[in-house]
Amino acid sequence: MSTLEIKGLTVSVQTEDGPKEILRGVDLTVNSGETHAIMGPNGSGKSTLAYSIAGHPKYTVTGGTVTLDGEDVLAMSVDERARAGLFLAMQYPVEVPGVTVSNFLRTAKTAIDGEAPKLRTWVKDVKQAMNNLRMDPAFAERNVNEGFSGGEKKRHEILQLQLLKPKMAILDETDSGLDIDALRIVSEGVNQAKDETDLGVLLITHYTRILRYIQPDFVHVFVDGRIVEEGGKELADRLEEEGYDRFLTQASA
Amino acid sequence: MSLVADTSRPVDAVTAAGRAHTDSAAAFVPDKSRAERTASFDVADFPVPSGREEEWRFTPVKKLRGLLETGATGRLRWETVLPEGVTLSTLPAADARALGLLPPQDRAAVVAADVDTVTLLDIPAEAELSEPVRIRLVGDDLEQRVHEHLVVRAGHHAKATVLLAHRGSAQYSQLVSVLTGDASDVTLVSAQRWEDDAIHLAQHDALVGRDATYRHISLTLGGQVVRLNANVRYAGPGGDATLLGVYFADSGQHLEHRSFVDHNTAHCKSHVTYKGALQGDTARTVWVGDALIRAEAEGTDTYELNRNLILTDGARADSVPNLEIETGEIEGAGHASATGRFDDLQLFYLQARGIPEDEAKRLVVRGFFADIIREIPLADLRDEATAAIEHELATTEYAASTTSTSTTLDRTSKEN
Ligand SMILES: Nc1ncnc2c1ncn2[C@@H]1O[C@H](COP(=O)(O)OP(=O)(O)O)[C@@H](O)[C@H]1O
Ligand SMILES: [Mg+2]
Numbered sequence: 001m002s003t004l005e006i007k008g009l010t011v012s013v014q015t016e017d018g019p020k021e022i023l024r025g026v027d028l029t030v031n032s033g034e035t036h037a038i039m040g041p042n043g044s045g046k047s048t049l050a051y052s053i054a055g056h057p058k059y060t061v062t063g064g065t066v067t068l069d070g071e072d073v074l075a076m077s078v079d080e081r082a083r084a085g086l087f088l089a090m091q092y093p094v095e096v097p098g099v100t101v102s103n104f105l106r107t108a109k110t111a112i113d114g115e116a117p118k119l120r121t122w123v124k125d126v127k128q129a130m131n132n133l134r135m136d137p138a139f140a141e142r143n144v145n146e147g148f149s150g151g152e153k154k155r156h157e158i159l160q161l162q163l164l165k166p167k168m169a170i171l172d173e174t175d176s177g178l179d180i181d182a183l184r185i186v187s188e189g190v191n192q193a194k195d196e197t198d199l200g201v202l203l204i205t206h207y208t209r210i211l212r213y214i215q216p217d218f219v220h221v222f223v224d225g226r227i228v229e230e231g232g233k234e235l236a237d238r239l240e241e242e243g244y245d246r247f248l249t250q251a252s253a
Numbered sequence: 254m255s256l257v258a259d260t261s262r263p264v265d266a267v268t269a270a271g272r273a274h275t276d277s278a279a280a281f282v283p284d285k286s287r288a289e290r291t292a293s294f295d296v297a298d299f300p301v302p303s304g305r306e307e308e309w310r311f312t313p314v315k316k317l318r319g320l321l322e323t324g325a326t327g328r329l330r331w332e333t334v335l336p337e338g339v340t341l342s343t344l345p346a347a348d349a350r351a352l353g354l355l356p357p358q359d360r361a362a363v364v365a366a367d368v369d370t371v372t373l374l375d376i377p378a379e380a381e382l383s384e385p386v387r388i389r390l391v392g393d394d395l396e397q398r399v400h401e402h403l404v405v406r407a408g409h410h411a412k413a414t415v416l417l418a419h420r421g422s423a424q425y426s427q428l429v430s431v432l433t434g435d436a437s438d439v440t441l442v443s444a445q446r447w448e449d450d451a452i453h454l455a456q457h458d459a460l461v462g463r464d465a466t467y468r469h470i471s472l473t474l475g476g477q478v479v480r481l482n483a484n485v486r487y488a489g490p491g492g493d494a495t496l497l498g499v500y501f502a503d504s505g506q507h508l509e510h511r512s513f514v515d516h517n518t519a520h521c522k523s524h525v526t527y528k529g530a531l532q533g534d535t536a537r538t539v540w541v542g543d544a545l546i547r548a549e550a551e552g553t554d555t556y557e558l559n560r561n562l563i564l565t566d567g568a569r570a571d572s573v574p575n576l577e578i579e580t581g582e583i584e585g586a587g588h589a590s591a592t593g594r595f596d597d598l599q600l601f602y603l604q605a606r607g608i609p610e611d612e613a614k615r616l617v618v619r620g621f622f623a624d625i626i627r628e629i630p631l632a633d634l635r636d637e638a639t640a641a642i643e644h645e646l647a648t649t650e651y652a653a654s655t656t657s658t659s660t661t662l663d664r665t666s667k668e669n
Binding site: 054055056057058077078079081082083087088090093094095096097098099103104107108111112143144160164 | 597598599601602603604605606607608609610612613616617619620621622623624
């Protein structure tokens, strides 16, 4: 049982006109096995929250705390956070020329586990996971994210989620840009990881569509750098009907 | 990889690479056409350079000791492995020139050719070698000044790989003249694994036969000063030339690669890709890629690419592409040049998967070189190259990375 606890988190980015505050006090607790959906309009700071938890150097934490099972996440380097059990499926996965998917996966797995995986079971696990995500085996020999379609990039992120077996996963708009078939496959992949490892999930999305496939236990509405309303799945249904307008007027008022 | 412009890049490199190109020939022409450069077997045609000449301005000529003087004082030790049918012989210099070799294009090459006897490697017509020709060239004494001229002749429809593996210490000027027969397929791999004090000035020319495929792959890791000019000309239409290079410079090393592809014939292709990494505050690399598409070279397709990865502060890479186009009737012509540091986003992505920073950087550098290393047709040399790069990386104290990017990429295309 793990707990990711975010308290009073404020984050700014450096702009030409000096620092700009983007997160304005985020409080959120995610336990193992729970799925929290974070929904909000574009530009509200959802990716900023995801990147800040993962430790992206562009974002400066100006206040608050993030802990994983009581350990200070903010004091850790990016790779330490990953080894502590945090995983971020990125909205825009990065190309790494000349590094094959298979080499990348093995290197990451070795780093996370602290030892190289047993070759035979590893090859089998990779094949199985790729098969579940309907990924062509030839994919393993392509360079990381190079020339991948939008859907391939997202499947590749979920492939990593399945193989690296983190405690907490943040999925940043994993659903955007996917057609309905791909969305179903990717969602199955997430659900399977949840079943197998009691994963805690922070599911960031702009749309309610993915929530038909991945059941959220909690829904948080994110506007202007903070959570403005929280509820259960029914809140997502309301957002589906009403959109974010109600919250936007609140935020600007 | 995203790379940023190195601030130390010379102005002409920036303008040559950074200009928005159209397919008009005017945009590419440098001050003086490459076609006007002296090419001759007569030593008197090339004064000893001062370092201010266009073709020598990046080279530390003061470190070249007596290597630009005529008169050799020694030889390299040759260790050869010749597949069946392949012969190695010597012939008088005058006879060698009668074969129709491309003449030297600078002082270093002309003194290399100023020898009485030339070595001739003969690969018979239609020979398909399953094993490479291996020539190890070993220098035993830095005080020795060595001038050598090797001719590699491949008959029509021959298929061969020739490895020149340079080791040890010497002052070495070298002319390698490759003549590839019609429809032949020849790969010349030149590995510079010299000791830290060696000086190596080389001109490797190829006259590419009709419908022939030629590849030149250089791997430069050792030496104090290495300057390798790989040039191509075509003996008939349908020629396809690929020039590839990997270099890794440490402190105290000057590694310079130049290429000149002379598209003098219609319907030929050339593809030039050099990649380098630099570490250490006096590491220095130079790449100058010249391509000339003459008026008669209709249907030409050419592309030149240079990328440099600066691993530590203080290292300096110069990168100068020059493309001259004298006809509009081409398939395509373009070049790209970029010099920069690690890409923050790549490192973040790898680290976010638990991979520690140093290892992430090694992965990125390995990946950076991978597409060229893959092209080395010899498994043992591929492994050797990979291991050597790993060894270089093991000693690196990395420079800060950056997210800003400025890559120049040009491509002009014209259908006819
Ligand atoms: N480097 C930056 N400079 C200025 N503004 C930035 C920078 N990075 C992000 N922002 C701003 O931060 C806000 C939140 O962005 P983001 O976290 O990507 O939102 P979301 O993921 O919810 O769409 C946006 O208004 C965006 O313009
Ligand atoms: Mg976002």
